[in-house]
Amino acid sequence: MSANLKQSIRDSKSARWFVLATVSFLMFTGYFFTDIMSPLQGALRDNFGWSNAEYGMFAGSYSFLNVFCLMLIFGGIILDKLGIRFTGTSFIGVMIAGAFFNYYAMTDTFNNGGLGYDFLNSFLTQYKPSLKLAILGYTLFGVGVEIAGITVSRILVKWFKGKELALAMGLEMATARGGMLLAFSGSRLMAGEEQIVSRPLAFGVLFLVIGFLAFFIHNMMDKKMDAEVADDTAAAAEEDEFKVSDIFLLFKNPGFIFIALLCVLFYSAVFPFSKFAPDLMVQKYMFNDNFAGSMVGLLPLGTIVLTPLFGAFLDNKGKGASVMVLGAILLIIVHSIFAFGPDQKAFAFIAMIVLGFAFSFVPAAMWPSIPKIVPESRLGSAYAMIFMIQNVGLMLFPMILGAVLDSSNQGNTGNLDYSNSMMLMVGCGVLALFFAFMLKAVDKKNGYGLDLPNIQK
Numbered sequence: 001m002s003a004n005l006k007q008s009i010r011d012s013k014s015a016r017w018f019v020l021a022t023v024s025f026l027m028f029t030g031y032f033f034t035d036i037m038s039p040l041q042g043a044l045r046d047n048f049g050w051s052n053a054e055y056g057m058f059a060g061s062y063s064f065l066n067v068f069c070l071m072l073i074f075g076g077i078i079l080d081k082l083g084i085r086f087t088g089t090s091f092i093g094v095m096i097a098g099a100f101f102n103y104y105a106m107t108d109t110f111n112n113g114g115l116g117y118d119f120l121n122s123f124l125t126q127y128k129p130s131l132k133l134a135i136l137g138y139t140l141f142g143v144g145v146e147i148a149g150i151t152v153s154r155i156l157v158k159w160f161k162g163k164e165l166a167l168a169m170g171l172e173m174a175t176a177r178g179g180m181l182l183a184f185s186g187s188r189l190m191a192g193e194e195q196i197v198s199r200p201l202a203f204g205v206l207f208l209v210i211g212f213l214a215f216f217i218h219n220m221m222d223k224k225m226d227a228e229v230a231d232d233t234a235a236a237a238e239e240d241e242f243k244v245s246d247i248f249l250l251f252k253n254p255g256f257i258f259i260a261l262l263c264v265l266f267y268s269a270v271f272p273f274s275k276f277a278p279d280l281m282v283q284k285y286m287f288n289d290n291f292a293g294s295m296v297g298l299l300p301l302g303t304i305v306l307t308p309l310f311g312a313f314l315d316n317k318g319k320g321a322s323v324m325v326l327g328a329i330l331l332i333i334v335h336s337i338f339a340f341g342p343d344q345k346a347f348a349f350i351a352m353i354v355l356g357f358a359f360s361f362v363p364a365a366m367w368p369s370i371p372k373i374v375p376e377s378r379l380g381s382a383y384a385m386i387f388m389i390q391n392v393g394l395m396l397f398p399m400i401l402g403a404v405l406d407s408s409n410q411g412n413t414g415n416l417d418y419s420n421s422m423m424l425m426v427g428c429g430v431l432a433l434f435f436a437f438m439l440k441a442v443d444k445k446n447g448y449g450l451d452l453p454n455i456q457k
């Protein structure tokens, strides 16, 4: 048999990049919806009567099911057992259903007594029905988008392993962050002068449906590839499988423990912060409401260019562990500026840009470090566990930030004072720095090679 006959669709460069485009677009739509409500905190306060603590509860609800029902673990198991196409299609469905509930919760139809309003008004009456339905929607969305993200990583490994994997992952993350950028800079504009919150959400649902269609195109190509290389994929899938027994072994690995703690603290100081950041820009720095979201959009904007560049640097030159230490130091500086610095706009610009740097190079260093710490046979379990631990922070910190914001502004009729909430973020940075140093110490002791280049010459 000639070598040509053995080739699969995976060996076609255009097919690989086309698959990358379809799943990257899907993640673009997912990240867009994740942050669609973030620039609307003020409108939610004014038009829906949500307190900051309630807004924080909504933002944290993204992770409720992921944490309490161990959905990321189950998602990993379903992915192993039932495959990419089934898992992707099902959880994108969950993501769209959740997004639709979230949208419906903010419509006049629902809030004027539409379907489900009376039922949601009949219990826990201290919370508005709009909040309860939005939480239900966002928590389903959170399950769907996180598992879709894990599925997409697996898809990229399947198509790019042994080829341009790091570049493909960097480009997928950059595209997804483009969705975040569009949400921060476009959401208020989509809501219009009247600040109609349901409008950007409707766009979000529509985008997700288009993302779903893109995934169907991927499914057709995946089916073709499976027919060609059935034996290879079965072997690869077994290698990556999630095993419950692996969890115990992971928690005996100090490198894994420190990188997981660093991950939860770092991302807690970025994603939950970004949920409140547009309002911080208005309240502390007096930015115009429409521009405030674009200020926070600086965060993903920088990462779109810088994450793949830092990825290439780390691949060739190394210094991953040192970069994570530097990232934690930058977190402390940035959040100290927000907590204690003067309220001049220039400080907000500088802090956002510096945070954008940290948000570019820490993920570029962190995610490829995990295979250096955990044996390949336990990688599937390691990624599922680390995302699950990360979700604990994504759940708790928005709730804490909102509650602290409300409690430190009781009786305040002027602009909200964010100092105490931002001090919490400084605390995350300090703990992240501590664990980054611990990671460096165990790296030295156990020889993981975190500071060595990813590409072995």
Ligand SMILES: N[C@@H](Cc1c[nH]cn1)C(=O)NCC(=O)O
Pocket: 031, 034, 146, 149, 173, 267, 271, 363, 387, 390
């Ligand atoms: N698990 C996601 C979390 C998330 C939050 N908002 C969008 N995604 C994650 O860790 N992504 C990695 C990243 O650096 O974006």
